Structure formats: C-alpha cells, structure tokens
C-alpha cells in the first residue's frame with residue numbers, strides 16, 4: 434500500500450554486514466537522487482550509541498532516540514535506509530524492502546578483508562547461513578514488499594540497481610495516475 438502523504442517512496446536495503454548494502458545504496462542514491470541514510474553512521478553522529486558490548490564488539494543502540502530523530506525525514510519520503518537489521522523500524526515507513534544475499538565464501542572473504550575475526554566473523558557468517566535478516570524482514574513487513582537480491586558480482590550490482598530503478602519508475606507512474 435502506498436503512503437498518501439509521501440512525495441517519493443522509502444526503500445529499505447538490509448542484509449548481513451558485508452553483503453553489499455552500502456555499495457548498492459551509494460549507486461542507487463547517485464542514480465535516483467533519493468537520500469541515502471546510513472543508519473550506523475547516523476546513530477553514531479547523533480549519539481544514539483550506548484555502552485560497548487565486548488562480546489559482540491559493537492555498541493548497543495538507543496533505538497527510541499534513533500527512531501524519534503528519523504521520524505520527520507521518513508514521513509516526507511524519498512529515503513534509502515541502509516542497515517543490517519530491520520525489525521526496529523516501523524512497518525509504515527517502507528514501501529519496499531530489499532534483502533541482499535551472498536554465499537558464505539563470498540561473505541567470508543569480504544568480512545576478513547574488512548578485518549573481522551573470531552566471534553564477530555562467525556556470528557555474521559551464521560547470520561547469513563540461517564538467513565536471519567530475510568526471516569526478520571518477512572516477519573516485520575508484508576511479504577509481498579520483501580525481495581531478496583543476490584549480491585556477488587558487479588553484474589549483479591548493476592542488475593539490482595536497474596531492478597530498483599524500474600520499481601521506482603513504476604511507483605511514480607502509479608502515484609501520478611491516482
């Protein structure tokens with residue numbers, strides 16, 4: 434269902450760290466002019482991170498503060514939200530959700546290349562094996578708006594980009610014809 438007040442749709446790009454979210458979002462933002470919201474960066478810049486969790490080697494997120502700060506920009510529409518979790522966001526925020534996926538070997542190489550090791554590396558690989566984020570997206574949003582995208586090669590990056598641009602075009606056509 435399209436949100437009546439939004440001038441442009443909101444797109445969620447999610448998936449395990451390393452699957453290629455930032456790479457796709459950056460290109461998508463350049464191509465479409467939609468605003469790329471890197472949630473990890475926004476959380477850091479707006480002091481939404483609480484104490485450091487030694488076991489998971491990351492900071493705990495103050496979700497309420499983050500969501501309150503994003504409400505206005507999200508209600509205007511025209512955003513590409515980039516984050517490795519998806520169940521914290523209100524369902525009404527998104528018109529479509531893409532879950533990027535990779536095989537384990539590709540993800541392993543990318544995460545090792547990024548300096549991940551030990552439990553952090555293992556947990557992220559397991560997250561992808563058990564398709565945790567896909568299940569989370571299906572549980573959090575209407576199944577018909579949740580789409581998986583394979584994200585291994587530059588060719589797949591290009592085809593994912595085209596697919597989302599086509600969807601966007603259709604969204605504007607449908608909105609203008611209403």
Ligand SMILES: Nc1ncnc2c1ncn2[C@@H]1O[C@H](COP(=O)(O)OP(=O)(O)O)[C@@H](O)[C@H]1O
Nearest residue numbers: 450451452453454455456543584585586587590
């Ligand atoms: N479609 C792709 N083909 C080849 N390499 C990719 C692709 N998407 C991402 N990468 C590479 O994988 C790594 C992780 O990508 P990144 O966009 O940072 O992932 P995420 O934002 O999901 O953590 C980067 O080195 C990036 O260049």
